[in-house]
Amino acid sequence: MQRLRELSRRVEAVYGEIADTFSGYQQASGLSCRSGCGECCTQPTVEATILEMLPLALHLFDQGKAELTLTQLEELGDGHSCINYQRLSFDGKQGQCSVYQHRPPLCRLFGAAGYRDKTGKPSLSVCKIIKQDHPSRYQQQLIAMESDPPPMMLLSKELVNQLDYELGAKQLPINQALQQALERVLFKSYYSFADDGQQIA
Numbered sequence: 001m002q003r004l005r006e007l008s009r010r011v012e013a014v015y016g017e018i019a020d021t022f023s024g025y026q027q028a029s030g031l032s033c034r035s036g037c038g039e040c041c042t043q044p045t046v047e048a049t050i051l052e053m054l055p056l057a058l059h060l061f062d063q064g065k066a067e068l069t070l071t072q073l074e075e076l077g078d079g080h081s082c083i084n085y086q087r088l089s090f091d092g093k094q095g096q097c098s099v100y101q102h103r104p105p106l107c108r109l110f111g112a113a114g115y116r117d118k119t120g121k122p123s124l125s126v127c128k129i130i131k132q133d134h135p136s137r138y139q140q141q142l143i144a145m146e147s148d149p150p151p152m153m154l155l156s157k158e159l160v161n162q163l164d165y166e167l168g169a170k171q172l173p174i175n176q177a178l179q180q181a182l183e184r185v186l187f188k189s190y191y192s193f194a195d196d197g198q199q200i201a
């Protein structure tokens with residue numbers, strides 16, 4: 001269990017760097033999300049690795065919510081949007097993240113980020129709502145791509161996932177990644193308690 005906690009601390013340290021880099025770019029470029037918009041979170045295509053969900057799994061464990069969340073995830077099944085999204089409008093487009101401090105890297109990059117296109121050239125990925133809200137800022141950033149390149153999303157995910165090649169190896173739908181992270185935490189905690197019990201006995 002101690003190893004998982006240490007690993008989680010290292011993941012969270014990288015999350016701090018990612019948040020600074022991406023929010024800095026989004027603020028400086030003016031390509032920020034519309035207030036209260038949660039449309040990205042409604043997509044069942046949001047992915048994460050088990051490692052990326054480890055800080056959240058440990059947080060839920062410390063709050064005594066790990067078993068309950070695991071049961072909810074098992075009942076929910078596949079193909080659903082993130083279990084942590086709280087819908088605040090009928091169509092679900094307005095809402096908020098209930099685990100904002102512990103969200104995985106992809107969620108920290110929503111809005112505007114760089115990626116490499118099929119030819120390997122750096123490109124800018126910007127949410128369609130931000131493009132609608134700020135068409136001229138979007139055009140300016142496209143023109144400034146060479147002098148002011150956006151931070152690359154893949155690079156940021158790699159910074160996290162290189163911390164543990166096994167847990168960071170595979171991208172999964174976000175609910176599945178959380179489920180497997182919770183299973184790891186509960187498994188380790190069970191054996192930590194069992195070990196402590198044996199030492200006492």
Ligand code: SF4
Pocket residue numbers: 040041046082083084085086096097098099100103104107174
């Ligand atoms: S973890 Fe939070 S930000 Fe990420 S998809 Fe879920 S609700 Fe949205």
